[in-house]
Amino acid sequence: MPTGMAIRDVREQLFDAADRVLLHSGPSALTSRAVTTEAGCAKGVLHRHFADFDAFLADFVLDRVHRLDERITELHRSVGEESVVDNLAGALTALFGSVAVAIVALVTFRDELRARLRETWPAGVPVLTEAAIGIAAYLAEERTAGRIAPDADVDTLGATLIGTGHLLFADRTGEPPSAEAVRRMVGTVLGGVLSKP
Known part of the structure; x- marks a missing residue:
């Protein structure tokens, strides 16, 4: 799979996970660990694609x-x-x-x-x-x-x-x-x- 496609898929997967965390638990529950857990991936995945959590x-x-x-x-x-x-x-x-x-x-x-x-x-x-x-x-x-x-x-x-x-x-x-x-x-x-x- 081309690298650009994989990055796009990971970003969308993380964004969709952030949607779910926000909707179910609110902004105080939205952490990098909550997002990656919801997305079913390692925490390092988020940090490979974004400078930090606020950039995400x-x-x-x-x-x-x-x-x-x-x-x-x-x-x-x-x-x-x-x-x-x-x-x-x-x-x-x-x-x-x-x-x-x-x-x-x-x-x-x-x-x-x-x-x-x-x-x-x-x-x-x-x-x-x-x-x-x-x-x-x-x-x-x-x-x-x-x-x-x-x-x-x-x-x-x-x-x-x-x-x-x-x-x-x-x-x-x-x-x-x-x-x-x-x-x-x-x-x-x-x-x-x-x-x-």
Whole structure:
């Protein structure tokens, strides 16, 4: 097997293991030993591919941010279809039902990780910032399609939806919010800018 392929497979294996540890045990449990144990490999494997554990975590977070592109692309494909509220409620549920909420806690939890991320990501928490930008772009397309008021501030609305969505989903240990609760939140945030059908 070519070396490049093996490295890519190991990185993905380690990133997937980090997802599982984060989702099941939270950011305080995410250690190099926990990741390699979950991945079923020796601890030295992680250190052969990353300078240190914070370098691993920074690459992990940025990889998960780039995976948001698929969800945002799906959202953009829904412009003009179904309802704006349903489209956004589905997108927010998919986003916050993933590892995103745990990544926010991880970035908040680790000072060195935040410092590393600042080298390539100048502001905000990467997962939330990227999602807010994507939702604002979706809302701009819906505004062009006439389903959002022409004077709607889509950047503020995108950030508000992400912030409020994060608050709804932030408790990893409790029951996730119902689909109706997410729809109600989106409808409330967008209430003043939705065009009447």
